[in-house]
Amino acid sequence: MKTRKNLPSEFYLREDVLQISKDLLGHHLCTRNADGVITSGIITETEAYKAPEDKASHAYQNKRTPRTETMFRTGGIAYVYLIYGIHQLFNVVTNVDGAAHAVLIRSIEPLDGISLMQERRDMNTTKPKLTAGPGRLTQALGITGDHNARSLRSDSLWIEEGEDISETNISALPRVGIDYAEEYAGKPWRFIISDSEYVST
DNA sequence: CATTTGATGTTCT
DNA sequence: GAACATCAAATGC
Numbered sequence: 001m002k003t004r005k006n007l008p009s010e011f012y013l014r015e016d017v018l019q020i021s022k023d024l025l026g027h028h029l030c031t032r033n034a035d036g037v038i039t040s041g042i043i044t045e046t047e048a049y050k051a052p053e054d055k056a057s058h059a060y061q062n063k064r065t066p067r068t069e070t071m072f073r074t075g076g077i078a079y080v081y082l083i084y085g086i087h088q089l090f091n092v093v094t095n096v097d098g099a100a101h102a103v104l105i106r107s108i109e110p111l112d113g114i115s116l117m118q119e120r121r122d123m124n125t126t127k128p129k130l131t132a133g134p135g136r137l138t139q140a141l142g143i144t145g146d147h148n149a150r151s152l153r154s155d156s157l158w159i160e161e162g163e164d165i166s167e168t169n170i171s172a173l174p175r176v177g178i179d180y181a182e183e184y185a186g187k188p189w190r191f192i193i194s195d196s197e198y199v200s201t
Numbered sequence: 202c203a204t205t206t207g208a209t210g211t212t213c214t
Numbered sequence: 215g216a217a218c219a220t221c222a223a224a225t226g227c
Binding site: 047049056057058081083084085086087089091104106133134135136175176177178180181200 | 217218219220221
């Protein structure tokens, strides 16, 4: 049984995706596999993607494809997709139906189910390498394309209230891997917990 | 230590 | 064909 509360639907429905990205820091991203084993981690690094104007977003200019369709839906669901043919990336869809806002979760700090996360990653460590990095945390938590469009208040995937992170302990940095996005490439829309080791390089 | 390279599906040109 | 919200292993100091 769970002792912590899920983030409420209203958390995800707000308009300011930058604020939501900061607010997500410190909360707990959780999954449960078919055997009922829970794995979770503290969110330590996020990035905001703000269509239609953001050139780094898949939904730039509100471009709808079968893949991006998920981002246009009502906030509070997962947007999971494959990048580089190899890695699943996990995003939180925000704002109301028709607004394609999302927050990429880039890193977590391991919390529950560490042995199962190590098994999934084929690693024997709790160092940042286990869960720091957008492709790494999805592997550690067992997140795949099957989780795309799933509610973040479901039995197999959810986000619990963790600790509040004060504004003074948050750093804003440029986003990673989006050099093609011209004037949006340098925007400080990546947020980390300043004193956490569990962030990508 | 730093830099390069191979893996490989979906989308767009 | 090329690019891509990446990672890990291999190669070069």
